[in-house]
Amino acid sequence: MNATSPSPAAGPSYAAPVRPAAGFLPASKIGLVAMVGRGDPDVIPLWFGEGDLTTPAFINEAANRALAAGETFYTWQRGIPPLREAIAEYTRRVYGIACGPERITVTGSGMQAILLTCQALIGRGDNAVIVGPIWPNIVHCVELQEGEPRQIDLAFDGANWSLDLDRLFAAVDERTRLIFVNSPNNPTGWTMPSEMQKALLDFCRERRIWLVADEVYARLVYDRPVAPSFLEHAGPDDPLIVVQSFSKPWAMTGWRLGWVTSPDSFGDLLAKLTQINTSGSPAFLQHGALAAIREGEPFLAEMVERCRVGREVVLQGLARFPRVRIARPEAAFYAFFGVDGMDDSLEFAKRLVREAKVGLAPGTAFGDGGEGYLRLCFASAPERLQRAMDRMAPLLS
């Protein structure tokens, strides 16, 4: 089957055969909704996972200084040494654990960290057990590697999201190469409790399965300074790969910089993969990231406050709609809400763009279990969010 190009029904025709695993990648469902509103300045765009603040000036200035100083050559695959040291220091400061720079690898975004990790771990016939609902790209990374994604969804009881760990364990077999957990979770805001993290890491250690923890929302929490991290239970040689990103805490989505905390040997493997993926991240951008992680706590505090206010506007707005059910998100910057009677979230999201001029993400973008839900990013100005809530009233009431 490998030798054939996708059938015409599956998409475009090509001048010569392409690999089915690539040709069959689906279009982004968020992208399909965004396409409806493309070029319409009246649409309030709350569909993507980013806020409306630009990167703060102190970060830009640090990057500019490095650029002017001539940091424009090839650089270290695992990241410039001062940034790796600063991230290790940040890890010690935020989590109160031991962590040296040999466990840190800078990547060209959290997304790239996940892709590289899948390149490192997943081949044909392997599988990855993934806690859902989940950002779709992770599933697609596994599929691109010709592995099998096994998504185990959180359950929603009308008030809270919860994970049945036994169901997760039951999905694991001898070809499971990794278990993927995004906590705090995009889209639900669910956060895995610390004791559950310990139990899951114990399981992975015993079974020799990599635990890949996407903790990019670790600092966007509303009732404590930081979300529980698997790092708090792990030694330096445990099979744990924690993915973090500069994007969300420091309004740097457009910079494409993230990092991985892992055993040193796995970081070296990431470096070899980086060499043939992008060869590394621009050194002068890494100097911006260095400023963010060293001096970024005041901005982060503002960011969290802004999101906290946005969360209240959205929760109060949604409370007016009897068709809507939602768990109060304790972290991340999304409202993921169910709408009674909505049986096609993709079509409904397109209608919201056309009729209400509000851009949301359809729940099915996060797996089939997301049908019936919509995701709204509340990292925006409160008046903008209020306007969106008002506009949606005719369709959600």
Place this chain on the structure above:
Amino acid sequence: MNATSPSPAAGPSYAAPVRPAAGFLPASKIGLVAMVGRGDPDVIPLWFGEGDLTTPAFINEAANRALAAGETFYTWQRGIPPLREAIAEYTRRVYGIACGPERITVTGSGMQAILLTCQALIGRGDNAVIVGPIWPNIVHCVELQEGEPRQIDLAFDGANWSLDLDRLFAAVDERTRLIFVNSPNNPTGWTMPSEMQKALLDFCRERRIWLVADEVYARLVYDRPVAPSFLEHAGPDDPLIVVQSFSKPWAMTGWRLGWVTSPDSFGDLLAKLTQINTSGSPAFLQHGALAAIREGEPFLAEMVERCRVGREVVLQGLARFPRVRIARPEAAFYAFFGVDGMDDSLEFAKRLVREAKVGLAPGTAFGDGGEGYLRLCFASAPERLQRAMDRMAPLLS
């Protein structure tokens, strides 16, 4: 075999199994040489494929302006529209052909363009026929995809490099998904003649095999304004993927920006792959690239002149050593020279670092056929190159 981790002999042990195709990736041979000289400021580093000039100020300033203007959000996977339009315009201007922006995709380096192309085309059991000697990363991309690289080397007759096209065709079979040609060639400087390009493209069109042309040195030529391009023979729907880069012509190696010219449908496939690799390249960096391609001809002319002078210094220097054989490079910025009696180029390159304080790349980094050769990058100040030539005399005489 997929379920096992690499044997201890193959490298480090891991906390849990890694994918063999990733775990077995070899260390960079250039990196092994560079490690010998790491931290020694006396070493003259001519091992990497970059010059000693920093990015020109007009490019930096354009990026700074976009950064200050708040271009710090997620952006278009295929690149910002003005950059795609400017690259199409550049293509029309430089090659005198029709080309619209729908054929252009911006990538996070030429390297990433090649990796994405391999993700798109190569799976287990497929093969790629590659003209060598060649930059090793291309071979490793094919291996990471569990494909088989089939390297057909240029022949050196003591004065010139040449390709036997019939040998290349004979390596093709029904599982060949792409033919990879880097012209002008790193490391030899060999440039495929236009009539041979036409014959090869005709072959690929007829056999429905993708022709992947790495033309990143297209503008670094010494006897004409631009090297012959496969683009001059191709229509918009031919199975041709041309990889270009901002790195070499505009001293932007550290920016990680390149582009692909391909059929529109293949560009859309690259966009889907980009979504799950890095999600796109920073928009503010793309504004720097926009300045480079629109206003970069004067700098490029200086760059070519600098390389032309460097080439003469190196060729005259090498001519003093009777053990050395070299073809006068008509393009790119490397001297790839054979040394009579040198049977281990990796060890010899390490000795050059230790004893002569000069950093070169070993020929075997470019395939087994590169044994007996060394690569020197002459995109440096002439006095620096002269000093390197003098220092090498005791080992090369």
